[in-house]
Amino acid sequence: MRREELNALTASADLWNNPENAQSLMSEKNVLEAKLDQYEDYIKTLSDYKEMIEFAEAENDEAMLSELMNNLVSLQQKVKRAELESLLSGEVDGNDTFLEVHAGSGGTEAMDWAQMLLRMYLRWAETHHYKTELIEETEGDVAGIKSATVKISGKNAYGWLKSESGVHRLVRISPFDSAARRHTSFASIGVYPVIDDNIQIDINPADCRIDTYRASGAGGQHINKTDSAVRITHIPTGIVVSSQTQRSQFQNRDNCWKMLRARLYEMEMQKKADAAQAVRDNQGDNGWGYQIRSYVLQPYRLIKDLRTETETADCKAVLDGDIDIFLSAALAQKIKSDENNEAV
Numbered sequence: 001m002r003r004e005e006l007n008a009l010t011a012s013a014d015l016w017n018n019p020e021n022a023q024s025l026m027s028e029k030n031v032l033e034a035k036l037d038q039y040e041d042y043i044k045t046l047s048d049y050k051e052m053i054e055f056a057e058a059e060n061d062e063a064m065l066s067e068l069m070n071n072l073v074s075l076q077q078k079v080k081r082a083e084l085e086s087l088l089s090g091e092v093d094g095n096d097t098f099l100e101v102h103a104g105s106g107g108t109e110a111m112d113w114a115q116m117l118l119r120m121y122l123r124w125a126e127t128h129h130y131k132t133e134l135i136e137e138t139e140g141d142v143a144g145i146k147s148a149t150v151k152i153s154g155k156n157a158y159g160w161l162k163s164e165s166g167v168h169r170l171v172r173i174s175p176f177d178s179a180a181r182r183h184t185s186f187a188s189i190g191v192y193p194v195i196d197d198n199i200q201i202d203i204n205p206a207d208c209r210i211d212t213y214r215a216s217g218a219g220g221q222h223i224n225k226t227d228s229a230v231r232i233t234h235i236p237t238g239i240v241v242s243s244q245t246q247r248s249q250f251q252n253r254d255n256c257w258k259m260l261r262a263r264l265y266e267m268e269m270q271k272k273a274d275a276a277q278a279v280r281d282n283q284g285d286n287g288w289g290y291q292i293r294s295y296v297l298q299p300y301r302l303i304k305d306l307r308t309e310t311e312t313a314d315c316k317a318v319l320d321g322d323i324d325i326f327l328s329a330a331l332a333q334k335i336k337s338d339e340n341n342e343a344v
Contacts, residue, residue, distance in 0.1 A: 031094075035086065042079055049075070081324070084331050085156055092193035093159030098262050102147045103140070104167065104186030111144030113170045113185040116319060118148050121161075123321025130154035135255055136242050143176070149243075149259065151194065158193040163330035164323075165191045166292035173298045182298050186291075192262035201261040208260075209233040210253070215244035232256040239263045293326065295319075308333050 049068055056064040088094065099121055103114035125132045135149040152161065167188050174183040195201055215229040229244035230252040241263065243255035295303045295315065303318050304311040308329040312318060318326075 038082060042075065042082070045075060081328070084328055085159075087331070088156050088159035090159065092195070092199070092265070093162075094156050095158045095196065096151060096153040096194040097158035097161055098135070098149060098151055098190075098192045098194060098259055099161060099164070100147065100149045100188075100190040100192075101145065102188045102190070103145065104188055106183065106185035108140060108142045108144065108176050109170075109174055109183045109185040110187060111140030111142070111146055112176070113144070113168075114146070114148070114187040115140075115144040116170075117168060117187050117189065118145065118150070120319050120321055120323065121152070121164075122150065124323050125152050125154075125157075125321075127321055128154070130157055134245050135259070136244050149241075153194075158191065160327050160331070161191045162193075163191075163327065163334070164189050164292075166290045169291050169294045171294070171296045171298060192259070192266045194258065195261045195265050199265065201265055203234070203257075203260065203264065207235050209235060210256075212249060228252060230256050232260055234260055234264070237264070237267065239267075305329065 049072055053065065053068050055061075056068060101114045101118045101121075103110040106113065122132055131153040133151040133153070135151055137148040138146040140146055167186055170185045170187075171182065172185075173180055177183065209232070211231045211233070212227040213229050213231065214227050228247065228249045229242065230249060231240065231242040232253075233240045239260065241256045241259040243252040243259070246252045246255065292307055293303065293305045295318075297315055301313050301315045302311060303313075303315055305326050308326070310326055310329040312325060314322075
């Protein structure tokens with residue numbers, strides 16, 4: 001769509017007769033303009049690099065040529081990511097997201113592994129300039145965490161991370177085993193979109209049990225000495241959400257309702273996807289059988305996504321948050337799958 005067409009969409013004198021529709025249209029216009037600006041910036045940058053390369057070749061400036069080639073590689077990576085990001089067209093792909101981490105089987109090892117995964121996603125969010133907010137965290141008995149929920153806010157946060165839901169498996173020499181034996185640990189990741197007011201999710205309060213309790217772990221005096229933490233159990237589905245990091249019970253309760261809406265929305269979307277594709281028969285109870293990625297640190301070093309076959313031996317970089325290789329591969333695979341389904 002050209003910029004002239006965008007302006008024509010919002011130039012109608014009757015536009016603001018329907019404020020709600022006008023607001024939505026203006027919001028869509030802003031998003032499209034941002035994409036056009038990005039596209040034009042890439043075209044200009046490429047043109048500038050072409051001119052500088054011609055100059056460097058004429059001057060036989062090897063140092064300048066080397067730097068420009070590195071810049072071209074960087075530009076290519078940005079364009080490739082932008083290309084994938086432009087295909088995040090799902091109803092809630094552009095939304096913020098809740099990400100949950102739960103330690104699985106493996107005791108202290110699994111709790112330590114859950115904390116490593118939480119750090120990995122926080123580092124990824126930081127690298128991509130997303131805002132993070134810790135909603136809930138339950139510390140492990142000896143080390144690590146039993147569970148944690150973090151809200152990640154920014155453009156397309158859910159769209160990028162939605163493929164991370166599933167079980168992550170770690171194989172390593174245990175730092176908690178005096179005999180230095182190799183251990184296998186599991187942790188589960190759940191990713192749910194933050195639902196805005198434009199999407200109606202009806203929850204019957206009578207179907208929910210609300211409990212308040214005293215928060216544990218790090219926090220101020222008020223947090224630790226009053227029953228400010230809130231847990232909501234949705235009885236029909238068994239979904240449990242909790243929040244304990246806010247100072248007031250009201251704020252924690254509001255967080256819980258938002259997370260419950262996100263979980264119920266995701267559940268309905270998953271039902272539709274399962275009905276359409278008849279897949280994931282091997283998930284097992286609570287998804288624990290559905291392993292999506294294996295992280296092997298011993299006896300060799302390899303991280304492999306079991307769905308896309310994408311792999312890397314740079315385990316340190318991945319655990320430090322460099323997971324774009326897996327996110328991009330999962331998104332590209334989904335796009336290819338959707339195209340095949342449409343062809344059928």
